[in-house]
Each structure stands twice: as structure tokens, then as C-alpha cells.
Amino acid sequence: MPTLPEPFAAWFAGRGWTIHPHQQEMLERADDGALLLIAPTGGGKTLAGFLPTLAELAEGDHEGLHTLYVSPLKALATDIRRNLTTPVEEMGLPIRIEDRTGDTSYTQKRRQRADPPHILLTTPESLALLTSYEDAPRIFRGLRRVIVDEIHALAESKRGDQLMLALARLQTLCPDLRRVGLSATVEDPQAVASLLARHPDPCHVVHADPGPDPDIAMLRTEEKPPWSGGGAAYSIPAVLEQVKRHKTTLIFHNTRAQAEIFFHNLWLANEDDLPIGIHHGSLDRGQRARVEEAMVRGDLRAIVCTGSLDLGIDWGDVDLVIQVGAPKNVKRLVQRIGRANHRYNAPSKALLVPANRFEVIECVAALEAARDHDLDGDPRGPGPLDVLCQQILITACSGPIDAVALYHEVKTAGPYAGLPRAAFDDCLDFCATGGYALRAYDKWQRLKQRADGLWELRDPRSAQRIRQNIGTIQDTDTLKVKYRGRGGAPLGEIEEGFAASLEPGDTFLIGGQIVRYDAMREMTVMVSRDAARKPKIATFMGTKFATSTQLSQRILRMFRAEDWPELPAHTRDWLHLQREISALPRADRLLVESFAHDGRQHVCAYGFAGRNAQQTLGLLLTKRMEEMGLHPLGFVATDYATLIWGLEALPDPEPLFSLDTLEAGLDRWLAGNALMKRTFRASATIAGLIERNIQGARKTGRQATFSSDILYDTLQKYDPDHLLMRITRAEAMRGLVDFDRIREMCARVQGRIDHVSAPHVTPLAAPLFLEMGRVPIEGAGRQRLVEEEAQALMQAAGLQ
């Protein structure tokens, strides 16, 4: 067994440290082609990843780039550079370490290309850009190792797919390249390992001691949680009490909107003036940086945050994590809890705060799952083709492409291991000619084949445009929010759609402040401070996660019990009452209730398929009911049920819920759907059909580009089988439409439908009446509303 070489041994000893077994194992296996380390936060994970590199570089005879470190966060790259520089300087090692992200200056970037450091810390997007340069072979000459940090987070997104394609490229340039992945706890380490390794090479998984189990519980409050909603305002006093009792508390929320509202309420109740900050992805970068710095200094007692604090940086002395709202996903919960207590071998402490009555059940189920180490995760499908199209274009920027060689290179990337040649050729054709049934671009190809069979850019100028478009992060169109007046301070960003709904004088929450919308200046939303205690418009929308399949299953299993001593009395009584009046939903049957309420007929279907799928179910069912003449008026969906209301009662639900009926409805309905257009826009941008909005072009107020919806409609009409339409359908089925989970529901239910005709609203359906996000049925009624409103406006203006 190799012992720790000098000067490392002395440095460790000087600090009173001993090497962890997993760090030792990483050193021993330094020559493995691929190696995945699974370790909890605070387990010396980063050092474990870098030790072999530091040891190899200690000799001082390596020329050029040796190790590339890739992390999903720019901030992490900067942080790691600082943390790594300390031991390197203390040991006097001849190693140059630099980071390179979107924030790095132009001159610094040029210098790095000409003279790369030994260790370069970067992000997947910056790496992709580096590989697109003609001199990529020279930049990466000598590269021995790539370290992918937080690979569990990358593994779930297209950023990971893009990174793996970039690694395949690097491996072609540097055949001896070794890959190291660093990951938090995941449900299926082998899946992450095979993503990381060069396909089909093996990848050994090193497990660090996971440390003691976390100490998690549900926050008990005097007040009962409300029947619906996500604000959890009832818990404010209890949460403040916890903040007082701990050094630093992270208060996680599932959406930015909820974080804003909670922070606002917390602030109103904060009579002791505890220093509390807010941090989420829509806030201005400068504001976020200030909160981060205050936190590192230990100046903050609590931070209200979202997934923007899920990853990476060591935040110092966090000793409590509070999760507000049901965690929806056990794996994410466990990873969040890991944010508390970075001291190795001390249990992390966490509290769950259900936002409403149903979430009490969900929180209890999640607690059990966390204790059982039963993590959830849906296996990702094969690598998406829009990312592959971008990769082909990136590769073409660096030099002529041999199609066969590139195909084989792409297949060594884990997500694309099973890529059929025909699919690759479709992507190549799309990049070269647009891939349309109408061959309009044969004269103006983007890539053209030379006499020697290689593909190259027809117009070298297009390399610039392709490079500007690199990346897979979907930036929704957002507008900056600023205080009025010269040099008004930037507050953050809101979605364009939300901005469009504002009228001058409307107040809303951002960064914990209530602001009044004054005007739109160029592409900036101008606001001023407002003294109102309650914002008029709650806040901007945010992403909503669906409860995972595993967690939904666990809840359904809980429902089979005779009684629930683990639940608080109010929730327990509620479930008993539901069982008495109707029934509790089961995994192998579908409970459908119908009842009249307030002059409307209601149908409630408990599919437990997650929010997105229940939403899709609502759209499909109402469409079918419309055809049946039942005049549905609207519906609302949650993670566990869909409630539909209309004018006529549903006689027999059975034919409505057959998979065939639902699938047939899906095809007709999907084509014109807004979700499809949103999905199309994302994929078309990644594939390079739509160029990312360049700030300058938008600033003029004139839409230089027209809406991507027009492109979608045109393709739907003239070329419905185009590659991008196929990609869009496949993506939507997995993502926003989530039809896969409707299929999963139909498979477990097998047509066994329990129809309960109840005399009135049932206990389990009652909270649905209070849910936000009711969807009105589109139809003649809507057109009439618009016309009536136009008429009223004309009259008000005295114009008719």
C-alpha cells in the first residue's frame, strides 16, 4: 500500500490530519481509467479528487495542462481554486492553478489558451467552448486527468450529456485521459459510474464512510397546517424559534416564489432583528454574492433559499437545515440535509415543515424513506439528440469532421452508448442542410462535404454564431428589475410573462422587498419602493417539481394501514373520515369520486402520478368530456389528484381511463399545446435552429427575431416529422407532459376503477377546491371574454 508521499505526509501531519481511507484508495487507484467517489459533504471529497494530481505534479516536470476540473457552478470553480491554492502554497509545490468561467476576462482567457495552467477549473459550457477552437489539440496536449465535481447533479440534466460528449472529444485528443467523478449520495452509483466512464470501460466506485445517519424530524407546531397552499406561514413562529436556537439555519423552499413570500413573512415576525438573508436564482448576482459573503463570515443566522444553494460551496457553520414544503423527492432531501454540519462524523440535523395537510403525509413518508436509505430517481433515457446536434456543430468549428469517426467517438459517451447510426445521420443532416423534407438549402448548407468525404463549415463566419450558442441551460426570457432613477440598484429578474401581466401601480415581492411597478424602460422593469404590507400580486411563478414515483408509492402504501400513529391527530382523523365517507386511494386501483357541489358536477381522480402527469390527465379528460357533451368548465391538478368541474355528471368513468383512449386523445391534443411549444423552443435553441437572444438585439424594442411558436406551427403544418418535432415530442412525453407516468399509472391500475358516487365533497377532495392554478377550459367562452373586454375598453374610452 503506497503511503502518502512527501511533502504531503508532513503537511497532513502538520495539521494533525490523517488520511481518510477513501482518500488513500483514490491515490492507489490513480491510474484507473475511470473512478467514482461517493462521499458526504465534509468528507474531504475535493482533496481526495485532487491528491493524485498534486502528487503527480509535485515533481515539477509536467508541461502544460495536467488536470481539468469541471463543476456545475462557476462559484464552485472559484472556491476550489482558493481552497487548493492554500495547500499548494504551504507545501511550496510548483503548480499553477487557474479558473475559467463565463466571468473570466477576455485577456485572461486568451492567455490561458496560449499557455494553459497545470490545473484548470471550469464549467461544462466553458469546456465545450474550449473544445470548439481550432487549436484544441494544442490546448489539451498533456492533459492527464479530468475531475467532474457534483456529478450527481450534472447526471440529471442536459449539461451532463453535453459534458460527457466533451469528455469523449477530449479522450480522442488525449487517449490516456483518466476520469474522476465526485458525487453526493445517489440511489444508483453504478448508473453514475457508467455515465462517467468511457463506454464500455469499467468504473470502480469508491465509497467514503457515509457518517452517522442524519437527525431528521417533522417540525411540530402549535397551529395546524392549512388545508392547502404552499406558503407555510403558520410555521413562522416555530421556525423563528429554531433559528434562535441554532447558529446558522438554511431554510429551503421548493420554489422561488415560496421563498420570497416566506422570507417576507419571516421578516415581519422577526422582532429580535435576527440577521436573515435570502438567496435564489432570480436575484441579482451582486445581491447573491453579498449574502454568500455574509454567510461565510458567519454574519447570518438564517438564509431562506432554493435549489440555488443545493450544491457545493462550504458555507461554514450550518447546524440546521429546514425544508419548507414537502420535499417531493427523497434524494434531494438527503442531499440538502447534507448541507448541515460540515464536520465529518457529526449527524446533520434537519426539520421538515409541511405546508399543508396533505404534505404532512408526504413529509412522514419522506422521513421514513430517508431513514430506510430508500432514495428515488428515474433513470434517464438515452442521450438527447438536440445536444448531439450542438456537439456536431461544435466539433465542426474545431475542424473538418469524419462522420464515421465522430459517430464512434459519440458512442463512447455513456448517454449515447446505444445511439443508432441512423439517428446520428439525422442529426448530421440537420446540421448540414436543416433536414427538411423540402430540400431548400442544398446550395446554402451549413456543413458541406468536401471531395475527401470530410464535413466542414461552408461559411467560416458561422463558427462565431455557433460558439455564441453553446450550452444547454435554458434561459427563459427574463427582464431585469431595477429601482427607478439614475443608477437605480438592480434587484433581480422576473419572467417576461409575469412582467407582461403587470399594470403600473401593481406591487410584487422580489428579494424580500415589496416594490411597485412603474414602467418598462427598454428591456428593464422599473420599480420603486412601496410601503404596502401586502403585495398585490403574490409573486412571480417558479418551477414546480412533481413528487417522485417512489415517494408517491410510499404514500399509497401508508394508506393501506389500519391506523397511523405516526401522524398528528388532525391528519389522522382526516384520513379516517375519508375512509368512512369514500375510500383511500390504492396503488393497484384508481379511485374516482363524483359529487355535486355549488351547482356544479365534480369528478376527482386520484392517480398519484405527480403534478405534471395529473395536469396532462386533466387536459385529456376534459377534452374527452367536451366531446361527450359533459361541458367541463375547468380543472385543477396536484401531485396526487385531478379535480374536474362541469355542467353534467359523469355517468361511468371506466371508458375514460383506458390507456388507449388517453393515448388517442394525446396525439390530437399535443400538437397545438403550449407545453409543446415551450419544449420545442428549448430543443430548437440547443440544436442551433434558434439563436439565443443577444441582449443588443432585444434592447431596440423591435423584435428582431419572431417568436419560436411560429417556427413550431410552420413545422407542424408542413413538416411534422422533422427531427426537431420528433425530439420535441419525445422530450415533452418525459418532461412537462410526463405521459410516462400516466402509462405507469394505467399499468398498475389495469382498468380496476373504483367509482364512488359521494353525497357531497369528500375529505380528500376538499383541499383541491382551495388549490391555486385552476385551468379554465379553452373554447368559445374564452373568445367571448376577450371580445367583451375589448368592448368595455372601447366604451370606457368613449370610442364607440
Next chain:
Amino acid sequence: MNAYRFTLHGAELHALPSGALWWPAERMLCVSDLHLGKSLRYARHGGAHLPPYETRDTLARLEADMDGTGARQVICLGDSFDDTMAAHGLDPEERQWILRLQAGRAWTWIEGNHDPGPIDLGGAHQGEVQLGPLTFRHIAAPGAEAEVSGHYHPKAGLRGVSRPAFLLDRSRLIMPAYGTYTGGLRARDKVLAELMGPEALAILTGHRALPIPMPRAAPPRSRAQA
């Protein structure tokens, strides 16, 4: 009929829901900013390959409007082609289609900033056209009376839905862009606000032509108030 009828300097006109203008007395159909050949121009300049179907889609809609109205006269109000090369580089089938539409009709191409030169297609080529009391030109002239123009691609919204729109006041009409691949300029924009009188209407296109008061940006609050 889903059109919006109005009078401009004595001319009785219909704003069609498609974005075309119909003048029954003259049996004249006017469309603006077709931007034919836009996708090809993008590709020529090394840009993305947009779905190359916008020319036939635009022509199909134009043909439907011509059939629906029985137009004997057609005025294309400028920027009919995305650039002069687009006009010359038309697909033979699309070229044939345009010639078929022109047959038996008085057809005028008004020059726009995108297509300033003469086009190698039938019909008259003019800088502007006088018809009855009205002047047809591509870009509105400040202070002009009885004028019909295009160029700005105005759009306006209601209930979060934004649609290409006609802008109308006592003096002038600004037409929406008719081409399939065209963006729009918000009616609130300063340029449009300055061109249009205080009582201007925005007539939304779509299922039916729908007039609303032209949206205006909120007047900036004075410093003393803020």
C-alpha cells in the same frame, strides 16, 4: 363578417382578421411586409436553417384573402421580399405561384427598405401610389394625411395575448406585417406613439379583427412625485 370596417378620409375600408386591408369600392387588397424568402436569406448569411416554408405559407394566406374578397387590384406595401436577392432566388414553384396570383389583376410592388430595387417579377414597381384620397407608401411620413403605410410591424395585446395589429387614427393607417416569419413592434413603443394621434385604435388580428384603444406607455412620473 369578421372584419373591422372604418372610414379613412372618405374611403370605406375593411381591416381583415388576416392582417390584409380590403377596399371594396376599388376592389383593392393591400398587404404589407411579406418578407418572402426570409429563411433563405438567413442561411445565405451563415445563420440557422429555418423551416423553409414561410414563402408558401404567406402566399397561401394571400391567395385565400384574394379568393375571399374577389380582389382585382393588389398593392404590396413594401418589404415584400426579405432582400433583393430573395426576390431573384425564389423557388421556381413559388415564383410560378406569384405569377398565377398576378394574372388578370393590377399588381403593384411598393418599394421597401428591404427591397428597394426593381424586382424581376410582373406588376408595377413604385415608390408610392396615390389611389383616390389615399397615399400608399412603405414608411409613414410624419405629418402626412390620408396615408396607408407598413414597415413597423405593429403588435398589441389583450389578456396576455399579443397579436399583429393595425394602428388607425384620423390621418393614417399603419398595417401589420403579413409575412409568416415576422416579429412585431409593441404599439406602446415611442416611435408609434409619436406617429399616432391621441384617439388611435389598435385593431388586433386573429380570429376576428378586434379594435381596442391603442395601448400607450404609462406617462413617466415626475421626479417630485417619486
